[in-house]
Amino acid sequence: MNLFEAILLGIIQGLSEFLPISSTGHLTIVGKLLNLVSESHPESWTSFIAVIQLGTMAAVLVYFAKDIFLIIKDFLKENLIHRKKFSEQTVNSRMGWLVIIGTIPVVIIGFAFKDIIESALTKNLYVIAFSLIGLAIILAIGEKVANFKKDLKDISVLDSFLIGIAQTFALIPGSSRSGTTITGGLFLGLKRDVAARFSFLLSIPAVLASGIFELYHSLKYLTADMGLNLVVATIVSGISGYIAIDFLLKYLKKHSTFLFVYYRIAAGIFILILLLTNIIKP
Numbered sequence: 086m087n088l089f090e091a092i093l094l095g096i097i098q099g100l101s102e103f104l105p106i107s108s109t110g111h112l113t114i115v116g117k118l119l120n121l122v123s124e125s126h127p128e129s130w131t132s133f134i135a136v137i138q139l140g141t142m143a144a145v146l147v148y149f150a151k152d153i154f155l156i157i158k159d160f161l162k163e164n165l166i167h168r169k170k171f172s173e174q175t176v177n178s179r180m181g182w183l184v185i186i187g188t189i190p191v192v193i194i195g196f197a198f199k200d201i202i203e204s205a206l207t208k209n210l211y212v213i214a215f216s217l218i219g220l221a222i223i224l225a226i227g228e229k230v231a232n233f234k235k236d237l238k239d240i241s242v243l244d245s246f247l248i249g250i251a252q253t254f255a256l257i258p259g260s261s262r263s264g265t266t267i268t269g270g271l272f273l274g275l276k277r278d279v280a281a282r283f284s285f286l287l288s289i290p291a292v293l294a295s296g297i298f299e300l301y302h303s304l305k306y307l308t309a310d311m312g313l314n315l316v317v318a319t320i321v322s323g324i325s326g327y328i329a330i331d332f333l334l335k336y337l338k339k340h341s342t343f344l345f346v347y348y349r350i351a352a353g354i355f356i357l358i359l360l361l362t363n364i365i366k367p
Contacts, residue, residue: 086121086133091314092321094121095137099325102141103285104333105224105264105345106352110213113258114356117210117365133315135299140319142296144326145285152286156181176238180286186242187249188290194253195295210356210367216259217353221346224264227271228341235275240283244273252287259353262288263333267342277337285330 097115101108112134116122122130146153160181163169171179235244251269255262263284270280359365 086314088317090119091318095318095321096325098137099141099322100329102326103263103329105261105267106348107217107259107261109258110217113213136315137318137322138296140322141326142292143323144330145289148327148330149285183240183245184287187245187287190249191252191291210360213259214353214356216257217349220260220264221349224268224342225346227268228343231271232274233276236279247273278334281333281337
């Protein structure tokens with residue numbers, strides 16, 4: 086891997102992690118097209134991706150730093166120091182509960198199906214292609230049936246749990262964490278930008294936990310000659326990730342998600358063409 090490829094992968098990781106288009110799908114296809122995924126030692130590629138995800142983790146923490154601080158402060162104050170009923174708590178304090186409740190499904194499913202999630206099948210490009218197309222169709226349906234009435238303050242415990250269940254489908258490569266949670270939010274009546282904001286807040290515990298877990302298990306596969314590329318790709322992924330978050334939140338205030346629906350379908354078809362013409366292997 087050269088420096089240009091490291092920068093390219095950093096950009097792809099940052100943009101595709103937060104836009105509803107699937108980071109796993111894009112990194113896998115680009116990695117295979119550039120012959121960066123070794124058939125004999127795929128753990129090196131997995132380790133590289135695990136490290137550069139730190140950049141996108143930093144991006145979401147920096148972007149929502151104020152929100153995170155206020156949520157933690159009010160949550161601790163209203164649940165430990167001056168206890169209040171849930172219905173009497175501030176939006177920030179309730180948001181802490183909603184994030185916790187919404188995270189439960191992905192934790193349970195993640196541990197229960199850990200072996201399947203980490204199997205070779207879930208890295209299969211056919212799975213990724215059909216997942217890209219499948220969620221695009223579901224997202225389009227969500228756009229058609231949504232009433233776009235709910236703000237953050239209107240999200241209920243049931244809403245957060247159901248969006249948390251939607252987040253579990255992000256464990257299928259090609260689906261996209263932001264894609265599944267935004268779709269779930271639309272079906273429940275959230276405004277588009279509100280669905281995206283809650284999606285990002287909900288992703289923080291899961292992304293941090295999985296990122297640290299993956300990094301821990303990847304350290305033994307990292308080598309000194311990967312150092313510069315890792316640092317550059319991680320920094321670039323953080324910058325592009327921050328830009329992606331800001332863009333999506335502003336874009337969805339005025340536009341629908343159909344841009345991403347069309348893109349996902351086109352990307353899925355493109356991958357299928359590459360597979361069927363034997364340009365790349367599954």
